[in-house]
Amino acid sequence: MEQKKQERQFTTLLTAHRRQLYAFIYSMLADHTDAEDVYQRCSMILWDKYEQYDSECEFLPWAMGIAFYEVKNFQRVLSRDRHHFSEQLLNQLFERIQSGKNVQNVQLTSLEKCLKLLRQKDLWLVQQVYWERRKCASVAQEMGMKINALYDRVGRIRSQLRNCVLRRVAEVDHAG
Template sequence: MLEKLAEQKNQESQFTKLLTAHRRQLYAFIYSLLADHADAEDVYQRCSMIMWEKFDQYDSSCDFLPWAMGIAFYEVKNFQRVSSRDRHHFSEQLLEQLFACMSTHKNDHSTQMLSLEKCLKSLRQKDLWLVQQVYWERRKCSAVAEEIGMKINALYDRVGRIRSQLKDCVRRRVAEVEHV
């Protein structure tokens, strides 16, 4: 009995670590197929529950993300089927093509994400705070501008420069990885 509880606790811990480590990538994958944050969040939550229910089928010698993306792909298709009355959804055929394309470019995406993380760490503290407020917290630019006492157009310009800086940094880092 105690062994079973310890095994279940270990499995819960392993699942939580894997899901937490890949949350952003999995959410980005789902969002790229749905293009709506509310729908993507709903599907992500359902996927998390399904993955937990099926976690005993997961082969720990394989990467977690492709396994999770496979479940997410079918859950997106299910979501699309249920909500097919809305004309703003991708066709099932297009979803399958996107999934195939994304699966083959998984390593490229991982390299880009790692590069982005390093580039974000190299930003000045003020610039990182702006990125967090605008992109991660999804605050309105007008509210952020007001909070820091900046005109909205100046904020747009600054955020645009930060994005360009990050884009250039990511390109350089990815190029360095590809040349190694």
């Protein structure tokens, strides 16, 4: 029974951070196929090492540390291909990403708060277009509007969200 609980906890954490972890890996590889391969291998390694994970710490930084070494290992194997980053550049990218982690967390928190301020219809539209990745034509048809009108509305929502996030980040910067 303890094994099932551990599997559930791991799956919940990995699922919650999948996009961020994949984006981290992709930022160092710049190829979706390679990033997906490394992400899959990294997921297995994370599960193998999950017993070593300290639940008092955040999961994402721990997972990113393991992913970083898996990317380096992947790069070492493919080092003859001139299209891959050097180990030195990977180290620099990792340091920069780690130092920018707090900024990203502030931006994500701000975005979550800004999304809650949207009108229900606008939030639904964001969910359909960005989270569900539905085609704009089908969303426009469902809403009974022309595609260009939908594009305009999505653009206004994005602008509204961008401005809201920028204001909130600036507030945090002034407070900190």
